[in-house]
Amino acid sequence: MSSEAAAEHAVHVHQAPTNPIWRYVFSTDHKVIGIQYWILALVSAFVGMGLSVWFRLHLLNQGHVAQLTDQLSLLVEGSADYNAIKAKIDALQTAWYHMEPSQYLGILTMHGTILVFMVLTTAPMGGFGNYFLPIQVGALDMAFPRLNMLSFWLTFLSFVTLMAAFFVPGGSPNAGWTGYPPLSAVPDSQGNGYQGPGGWGQDLWVLSIAIFCFASLVGAINFIVTTLDLRTKGMTLMRMPLTCWAWFVTAILALLSFAVLLVAGLLLLLDRNLGTSFYVPGDLFVSNKLLVDHKGGSPLLFQHLFWFFGHPEVYIAIVPGMGLASHLLSSFARKPVFGYRAMVYAIFGIGVLGFFVWGHHMFQSGMSPYVAVAFSVMTMVVGVPSAIKTFNWLGTIWGGNIRFQSPMLYALGFVSLFVTGGIGGIFLGQNAVDIYFHDTYFVVGHFHMIMGVAAIFGMFAGTVYWFPKVTGKMMNEPLSQAHFWCTFLGVNVIFIVMHLMGLEGHPRRYSGFAFEFLSSDYMVRMHTIVTHTAIFTASAQVLFLINLVYSLAAGKKAGDNPWESTSLEWATTSPPPFENFKDGVLPEVHHGPYEYSVPDAAKDYIMQHDPPEARPATAPAPH
Amino acid sequence: MTPVIFVLVILGLVVGTVAGFALKAPLLPDLITEHGRIIDQQLVLTLYITGAIFAIAQLGLAYLIYKHRHRDGVKASYLQGSTKLEYTWTVATLVLFVGLNLMGQGVWAQMHLNEKPARPVNIEVTAMQFKWIFRYPGKDGNLGARAAEYINPAEGNYVGKDPDDANGDDDFQLLSMSVPYGIPVVVDIRSIDVLHGFAVREMRLKQDAVPGLSVNIPFTVEKDGTLEFPLSGNYAADLDKGELPDALKHELNANKLVWKDKASLRALEPGRVWRLTLDPDSINRPYLVKLENGRLNLYRSWYELACMELCGYGHYQMRSQVNVLSPVEYAEFVEKNSP
Ligand code: HEM
Numbered sequence: 012m013s014s015e016a017a018a019e020h021a022v023h024v025h026q027a028p029t030n031p032i033w034r035y036v037f038s039t040d041h042k043v044i045g046i047q048y049w050i051l052a053l054v055s056a057f058v059g060m061g062l063s064v065w066f067r068l069h070l071l072n073q074g075h076v077a078q079l080t081d082q083l084s085l086l087v088e089g090s091a092d093y094n095a096i097k098a099k100i101d102a103l104q105t106a107w108y109h110m111e112p113s114q115y116l117g118i119l120t121m122h123g124t125i126l127v128f129m130v131l132t133t134a135p136m137g138g139f140g141n142y143f144l145p146i147q148v149g150a151l152d153m154a155f156p157r158l159n160m161l162s163f164w165l166t167f168l169s170f171v172t173l174m175a176a177f178f179v180p181g182g183s184p185n186a187g188w189t190g191y192p193p194l195s196a197v198p199d200s201q202g203n204g205y206q207g208p209g210g211w212g213q214d215l216w217v218l219s220i221a222i223f224c225f226a227s228l229v230g231a232i233n234f235i236v237t238t239l240d241l242r243t244k245g246m247t248l249m250r251m252p253l254t255c256w257a258w259f260v261t262a263i264l265a266l267l268s269f270a271v272l273l274v275a276g277l278l279l280l281l282d283r284n285l286g287t288s289f290y291v292p293g294d295l296f297v298s299n300k301l302l303v304d305h306k307g308g309s310p311l312l313f314q315h316l317f318w319f320f321g322h323p324e325v326y327i328a329i330v331p332g333m334g335l336a337s338h339l340l341s342s343f344a345r346k347p348v349f350g351y352r353a354m355v356y357a358i359f360g361i362g363v364l365g366f367f368v369w370g371h372h373m374f375q376s377g378m379s380p381y382v383a384v385a386f387s388v389m390t391m392v393v394g395v396p397s398a399i400k401t402f403n404w405l406g407t408i409w410g411g412n413i414r415f416q417s418p419m420l421y422a423l424g425f426v427s428l429f430v431t432g433g434i435g436g437i438f439l440g441q442n443a444v445d446i447y448f449h450d451t452y453f454v455v456g457h458f459h460m461i462m463g464v465a466a467i468f469g470m471f472a473g474t475v476y477w478f479p480k481v482t483g484k485m486m487n488e489p490l491s492q493a494h495f496w497c498t499f500l501g502v503n504v505i506f507i508v509m510h511l512m513g514l515e516g517h518p519r520r521y522s523g524f525a526f527e528f529l530s531s532d533y534m535v536r537m538h539t540i541v542t543h544t545a546i547f548t549a550s551a552q553v554l555f556l557i558n559l560v561y562s563l564a565a566g567k568k569a570g571d572n573p574w575e576s577t578s579l580e581w582a583t584t585s586p587p588p589f590e591n592f593k594d595g596v597l598p599e600v601h602h603g604p605y606e607y608s609v610p611d612a613a614k615d616y617i618m619q620h621d622p623p624e625a626r627p628a629t630a631p632a633p634h
Numbered sequence: 635m636t637p638v639i640f641v642l643v644i645l646g647l648v649v650g651t652v653a654g655f656a657l658k659a660p661l662l663p664d665l666i667t668e669h670g671r672i673i674d675q676q677l678v679l680t681l682y683i684t685g686a687i688f689a690i691a692q693l694g695l696a697y698l699i700y701k702h703r704h705r706d707g708v709k710a711s712y713l714q715g716s717t718k719l720e721y722t723w724t725v726a727t728l729v730l731f732v733g734l735n736l737m738g739q740g741v742w743a744q745m746h747l748n749e750k751p752a753r754p755v756n757i758e759v760t761a762m763q764f765k766w767i768f769r770y771p772g773k774d775g776n777l778g779a780r781a782a783e784y785i786n787p788a789e790g791n792y793v794g795k796d797p798d799d800a801n802g803d804d805d806f807q808l809l810s811m812s813v814p815y816g817i818p819v820v821v822d823i824r825s826i827d828v829l830h831g832f833a834v835r836e837m838r839l840k841q842d843a844v845p846g847l848s849v850n851i852p853f854t855v856e857k858d859g860t861l862e863f864p865l866s867g868n869y870a871a872d873l874d875k876g877e878l879p880d881a882l883k884h885e886l887n888a889n890k891l892v893w894k895d896k897a898s899l900r901a902l903e904p905g906r907v908w909r910l911t912l913d914p915d916s917i918n919r920p921y922l923v924k925l926e927n928g929r930l931n932l933y934r935s936w937y938e939l940a941c942m943e944l945c946g947y948g949h950y951q952m953r954s955q956v957n958v959l960s961p962v963e964y965a966e967f968v969e970k971n972s973p
């Protein structure tokens with residue numbers, strides 16, 4: 012279908028429903044669905060963050076317990092000093108935030124799963140992508156509005172299923188967000204002295220992820236078709252904003268990777284409940300007996316399937332942020348994106364190469380050490396497009412005229428965090444060096460920096476940048492800036508310190524410190540810094556919440572194009588009408604997406620739908 | 635104002651991070667294996683290179699932010715890119731990243747790909763929730779066969795040792811690992827339940843234990859201990875007599891050496907090197923006292939072995955210990971423990 016025919020077709024079927032249930036709840040309008048995804052992500056982010064503050068408090072406590080226990084062993088049992096220290100330990104162990112080991116792992120698993128799936132995968136794509144992809148390419152809606160609705164409500168079901176895992180007998184699953192079998196596959200192996208056998212929690216976890224995969228697949232198809240088929244007249248591929256390119260590549264990644272995770276999850280469910288042996292090898296000795304009903308499974312098979320998804324997944328989380336960062340740096344530096352084509356190729360390079368490096372999560376897993384060499388070299392190669400993007404971001408602000416409004420602050424923060432986080436990758440990508448760092452806090456620092464925080468800065472940037480478009484009101488600038496500085500400082504301290512702890516060899520996923528090297532003064536000091544900074548940073552998020560609520564209620568009225576940006580969402584009203592553009596008439600595109608400071612032009616920016624004459628003939632040819 | 639704050643914050647970030655790494659002393663835990671030296675070299679080289687990249691990129695960002703801050707009347711340049719620059723930095727990073735990576739492949743090959751050393755000390759490492767079991771081949775140097783069907787908790791036979799295999803008659807198993815220095819060792823790492831991870835920081839060794847797999851890793855310990863602290867008194871005469879003087883006990887306690895007031899002592903080289911084992915019955919922590927340049931130094935020769943792959947609620951306490959012995963002591967250790 013040509014884009015014109017598609018547009019005409021869409022106009023006829025596209026009418027706002029009058030019943031509020033269809034309009035605002037079970038809506039097929041991509042804008043409503045985008046907001047729904049965004050709210051889901053926001054709620055999840057606060058739940059996930061709350062859990063992390065809780066276990067950070069617990070960990071700090073355990074550091075003190077470990078040090079006091081050391082002191083205890085030097086004292087005579089029953090002496091006054093001994094009793095005093097003993098009392099202190101007991102007090103710490105009964106603090107409200109103290110966790111039993113199994114509970115700790117449950118909360119940790121839920122934290123990781125909620126944030127990776129419900130936040131990092133939903134907001135950048137389902138949230139911003141849903142709302143703005145159709146508008147930026149000049150369409151009335153997504154290609155398949157009903158599928159779009161299905162994909163949100165499946166995601167919501169997945170969220171509810173995951174939350175239910177908190178409340179079932181046996182408690183939350185405790186195999187980590189990576190859910191490696193046999194621990195996740197053999198209920199008896201999760202059996203423990205604290206909560207009874209690991210049960211429904213793990214089942215719900217798998218189920219939730221399977222539903223999530225299905226939802227993502229449906230969503231991905233929608234994004235791909237919309238990008239390819241529904242672009243308005245004049246919107247050639249090479250005139251798409253980099254945000255659209257990013258969503259497009261992300262959708263392809265999601266399509267190819269979630270399909271695999273779906274299968275991996277279903278097989279795990281079968282192993283758990285129907286006695287199959289995809290992942291469970293024979294002759295396991297768990298809970299003091301030999302498991303005779305499993306034979307021939309491979310724990311490594313799951314790891315391969317999981318990371319075949321998992322590595323692309325980390326790009327699913329970050330690539331939309333990369334697209335947005337490029338978009339904002341250009342817009343607020345009032346300069347074209349440096350190397351637009353290189354940026355497009357780099358995104359594709361990351362997308363393609365990203366499928367060949369999953370084994371770098373498995374260097375020490377027992378997989379073939381020959382394969383590890385290949386994965387290692389490929390991993391370093393995929394670092395190249397990431398570096399290219401960074402160079403181009405710096406190139407974009409070079410020679411600019413930077414406006415320091417909050418979206419730009421978050422975008423600049425994104426670049427800085429991306430650099431810091433990427434550097435950890437250069438260590439971990441080398442199989443030999445990874446021998447030392449694998450499964451330490453160094454890895455935790457690396458991926459939080461880059462996938463956690465950088466991606467979340469992308470979301471903050473998207474929120475302040477597009478809030479005026481979605482609500483018609485500006486967010487409060489001083490509040491946004493205060494939030495930016497607190498968060499930027501806080502996360503840097505937290506996650507760089509974690510790199511240092513990794514350098515000291517601190518293992519991941521420990522609920523207490525039974526080791527001498529973990530109760531050293533250095534480690535406990537680092538734990539203290541991390542926990543205190545985490546509390547500070549988490550508290551700073553209240554600024555963001557207040558800002559949202561306050562701006563929604565009393566924000567300054569936004570015009571159609573408050574940032575003087577060029578892409579099509581700024582060509583319509585704030586908020587856009589149901590049909591996205593006035594009377595459903597699609598704009599025609601005549602210009603590239605980043606025509607800022609064009610020599611001899613009347614204004615310092617030319618919008619994509621401005622008439623061809625807006626660009627003086629004397630100006631250099633666009634990229 | 636904002637660009638200035640930005641510059642200051644990034645400056646703080648760079649200085650703070652570099653200081654955090656530079657001032658961390660020691661940078662890494664003590665190193666006791668031969669292959670570990672190459673890993674450390676590679677790690678430190680990567681640290682220098684990436685440290686430079688980090689500083690240049692962040693400071694460059696700060697510079698650009700300040701230099702190109704908005705000023706009235708200034709117009710941004712209409713610069714759309716530079717193909718030459720794109721090629722330059724693409725090739726440069728490719729060469730740098732891949733080159734760096736290839737430099738590290740030698741030590742990987744040594745550990746994983748090359749032929750295993752001839753006639754090493756073999757030790758079987760069995761991981762289970764939540765402990766480590768080490769089986770030694772005894773004097774014959776051969777481990778007895780194993781199979782899951784022989785697992786018998788009542789007899790403590792978790793590794794599944796075949797009672798009918800004569801090779802296993804002199805095998806013995808312990809909950810901590812002792813290795814000789816200077817002689818190649820091959821550990822055979824396995825698990826009987828879920829995934830575990832074998833890791834000793836000081837050995838720069840890490841390998842998952844996977845049920846159904848058995849992974850062999852060679853290593854050679856090349857140090858007999860890690861300097862703990864110099865002793866202030868001269869206890870040589872007492873030590874030679876096999877006596878632990880009270881003053882030394884106080885000194886150990888003052889340095890937070892946690893032990894239950896039980897120690898064994900012998901002279902490995904009378905007048906020069908003594909083996910001091912604290913808590914010989916329970917935790918068995920071996921130290922060395924060495925006379926060096928007229929001073930006595932205390933060396934620790936035990937290292938903590940941690941589980942590094944999530945294995946259930948007891949993951950954090952799945953602790954064991956590696957004791958480093960002299961070849962002579964190791965021979966005695968085998969002799970003493972063989973049934
Ligand atoms: C310069 C490019 C990068 C390289 C070379 C790299 C390399 C690695 C390697 C080798 C690991 C595994 C370490 C281990 O478990 O021992 C790892 C972990 C991880 N990386 Fe990266 N990475 C890069 C960029 C990224 C990006 C852009 C993201 C996400 C946006 C990311 C997210 C993660 C995550 C989530 C993990 C940990 C997963 C887990 O074990 O739970 N990385 N990285």
Ligand SMILES: [Cu+2]
Pocket residue numbers: 321322325368369371372
């Ligand atoms: Cu990866």
